[in-house]
Amino acid sequence: MARRRDRSRLTTPLETERLFLRPFVEGDFDALFSYQSHPDVVRWLYWDVRSEDQVAKSLQEKLLGTEIRGEGDVLSLAVILNETGELVGDFVLHLLSEEHRTAEIGFIVHPDHQGRGYATEAGRVLLRIAFEDYGFHRVIGRTEARNTGSARVLAKLGMRREAHLVENEWVKGEWQSELAYAILEREWFAAKG
Numbered sequence: 001m002a003r004r005r006d007r008s009r010l011t012t013p014l015e016t017e018r019l020f021l022r023p024f025v026e027g028d029f030d031a032l033f034s035y036q037s038h039p040d041v042v043r044w045l046y047w048d049v050r051s052e053d054q055v056a057k058s059l060q061e062k063l064l065g066t067e068i069r070g071e072g073d074v075l076s077l078a079v080i081l082n083e084t085g086e087l088v089g090d091f092v093l094h095l096l097s098e099e100h101r102t103a104e105i106g107f108i109v110h111p112d113h114q115g116r117g118y119a120t121e122a123g124r125v126l127l128r129i130a131f132e133d134y135g136f137h138r139v140i141g142r143t144e145a146r147n148t149g150s151a152r153v154l155a156k157l158g159m160r161r162e163a164h165l166v167e168n169e170w171v172k173g174e175w176q177s178e179l180a181y182a183i184l185e186r187e188w189f190a191a192k193g
């Protein structure tokens, strides 16, 4: 039985030591384009480098992703550097199943800003939203097996590697393998102490 929560607003603080997270706004096009059109960013994603039109469509979707009300909804948050106000990436939280209270996390950080712990820092906020605001039971993260940075972020977030699916998908002209990570609500609260 799904636990009922008031999903009309988030109570988790969206600010961390170095970052704050906020919903996307129309003015975010240039920042979004700069990484969605970057070959290094899309190497292990399902989609290829995006044109201006494709980024405009992606931004429209992100503008609508302000809350999760039901299955299939996506919460989409831009990651901003406190110090400069620069948009350096984004996170999504996607409710896969209302019945199983299971959501999936996804993330991108611009290559100019990678390796500084930003994905891990912002990821903790997303997990807190998932468990403490939405009351989800389980959050998963999936990545191509060669995407070492992504797998590392999922592990640093305290997620357990549960599967290594070998050549389970045909992507970008080759068989790709998938690592599946997950964390449960009780594990999140136990880790918090």
Ligand SMILES: CC(C)(COP(=O)(O)OP(=O)(O)OC[C@H]1O[C@@H](n2cnc3c(N)ncnc32)[C@H](O)[C@@H]1OP(=O)(O)O)[C@@H](O)C(=O)NCCC(=O)NCCS
Binding pocket: 040, 041, 042, 044, 045, 106, 107, 108, 109, 110, 113, 114, 115, 116, 117, 118, 119, 120, 121, 142, 143, 144, 147, 148, 149, 150, 152, 153
């Ligand atoms: C995955 C991604 C979001 C990580 O962002 P980030 O801000 O650099 O992440 P963090 O700094 O929090 O952590 C990255 C970790 O991966 C490690 N890492 C990154 N690239 C690596 C590589 N090629 N080999 C080994 N380790 C690597 C870093 O050393 C760091 O671990 P550490 O703290 O133990 O040193 C970023 O690389 C990205 O946007 N990639 C392209 C989009 C993508 O693949 N998203 C994930 C889809 S599943």
